[in-house]
Amino acid sequence: MQNSLQELKEIWDQWNDETKQLFYSNYGDLPYLFDIKVDEQLFQTLAQYWNSAYSCFTFGKVDLVPTVEEYTALLRCPRFQVDKAYSRAVYVPAFWKKLTNITGMSEQWITARIKQKGECKCIPWKNL
Incomplete structure (x- = not known):
């Protein structure tokens, strides 16, 4: 399903500054995408080389x-904060927990x- 860009812009315009700031703090600079002029020829060309399997x-x-950074340049979005991820990990296990899952060893063995x-x-x- 594709959302209507105009409808999303209207929703954004209805929000007060506090709500917008909350959105920015949670999702970064995504609202800047509303103002990007898409270079259709560029994307048609790139689509020819996109390998969806990989x-x-x-x-x-x-x-x-x-x-x-390269996507930022292609989209001409200088306002993006390149040091922000635009999705959140739901749950990131601790290092020892990952090792416990990978090795099958006990928590005590790993943490020691x-x-x-x-x-x-x-x-x-040598311990592995």
């Missing part, structure tokens, strides 16, 4: 996945072997 662009034998390496937590290969 969710990337395929040019011959080369697969490319644009970064947020977790080491800090720089800014990251890891588990030494």
Whole structure:
């Protein structure tokens, strides 16, 4: 289903500043998409190279996945905050929980072997 752009703009215009700020804080700069002029020829060209099976662009034998910065440039959206993700993870398990699921080892075994390496937590290969 595709929403009506005009209807979305009207809803946005009805909101007060406080509601808009709440939306920005939760979803980032998405409302800026309302004002983007879509280059239809660009998207028709890109659509020819879109590989839906792998969710990337395929040019011959080369697969490319644009970064947020590259999409920003293609869409001409300089106001986007490239350091924001535009979706939220519902639940991100702790590092030890991920390792418990992957290795099948107990929580105690995992937490006893977790080491800090720089800014990251890891588990030494010798323990795996």
